[in-house]
Amino acid sequence: MKMKTEDKIGHIPKVRVAVIGQSNVGKSALTVRYLTRRYIGEYRSNTDLLYKQILTVNNSALEVEIVDVSSCDVQISFPREAICWADAVIVVYDVTCRSSFEQAIQMLQKVMELRPQIPTVLMGNKADLEHLRQVEETEGRTVGIQCNCCFYEISVAENSSEIYQAFDTILKECRTTVQKTRKFSVTKMIGTLIGNTKQLSTDVKPGGGGTLMTWDKTDLHKTRLIKRRHNFTATASL
Numbered sequence: 222m223k224m225k226t227e228d229k230i231g232h233i234p235k236v237r238v239a240v241i242g243q244s245n246v247g248k249s250a251l252t253v254r255y256l257t258r259r260y261i262g263e264y265r266s267n268t269d270l271l272y273k274q275i276l277t278v279n280n281s282a283l284e285v286e287i288v289d290v291s292s293c294d295v296q297i298s299f300p301r302e303a304i305c306w307a308d309a310v311i312v313v314y315d316v317t318c319r320s321s322f323e324q325a326i327q328m329l330q331k332v333m334e335l336r337p338q339i340p341t342v343l344m345g346n347k348a349d350l351e352h353l354r355q356v357e358e359t360e361g362r363t364v365g366i367q368c369n370c371c372f373y374e375i376s377v378a379e380n381s382s383e384i385y386q387a388f389d390t391i392l393k394e395c396r397t398t399v400q401k402t403r404k405f406s407v408t409k410m411i412g413t414l415i416g417n418t419k420q421l422s423t424d425v426k427p428g429g430g431g432t433l434m435t436w437d438k439t440d441l442h443k444t445r446l447i448k449r450r451h452n453f454t455a456t457a458s459l
């Protein structure tokens with residue numbers, strides 16, 4: 222008999238990933254690209270979004286939750302709650318925007334202070350915009366070494382294979398350590414994210430669909446309606 226998705230979720234481990242970085246660096250585009258293999262060009266959101274999807278990691282099901290933290294800023298709105306919530310962190314900057322790189326460095330330092338052992342990845346996005354580049358690849362690589370985290374330069378627009386490599390690596394790393402039970406859960410699901418995806422990586426396979434909801438850092442038991450969810454589904458052609 223076919224199991225319902227909720228039944229399967231109850232029995233499989235969960236990994237939580239926080240995607241942070243300055244505004245406009247491509248966090249949403251990256252997250253959606255990884256989960257759906259599609260590129261959203263124009264979607265903008267002022268809301269932290271939580272994506273849930275079941276993937277197959279090393280031949281075992283894994284429930285993956287990815288929070289896409291909108292418009293982080295180290296001084297004004299560092300996403301402390303997301304960092305405490307997560308099992309792994311991806312810090313994104315834009316190679317055409319030096320301030321986003323400087324923010325990413327400060328964010329990495331904060332992450333290391335808060336969660337010294339957490340698997341962390343640094344990603345320099347928009348590598349397709351070579352003519353606008355303000356941050357050299359070697360600079361990102363150096364920070365990665367200094368902060369003891371993996372570093373990848375990527376283009377979400379051009380669907381770099383490193384996107385999948387980066388997510389897959391941290392999911393596999395977390396897969397071995399995550400607990401099966403959690404202290405809290407976000408319950409109200411308000412949208413369906415497409416699961417009709419192509420398999421690109423060898424060991425991590427998308428599941429049969431996913432969900433998208435708001436992620437409210439002030440009250441993890443409640444969710445708000447996504448104001449622009451229709452824009453999201455329309456623009457992303459989900």
Ligand SMILES: Nc1nc2c(ncn2[C@@H]2O[C@H](COP(=O)(O)OP(=O)(O)OP(=O)(O)O)[C@@H](O)[C@H]2O)c(=O)[nH]1
Nearest residue numbers: 244245246247248249250262291292347376377378
């Ligand atoms: N050229 C290029 N543009 C990209 C790439 N990734 C994202 N973008 C564009 O960058 C802009 C910002 O992308 P988002 O995904 O909304 O960025 P964000 O970091 O989620 O932004 P906030 O929600 O404001 O925090 C959009 O116009 C995207 O189309 C890329 O790899 N190359």
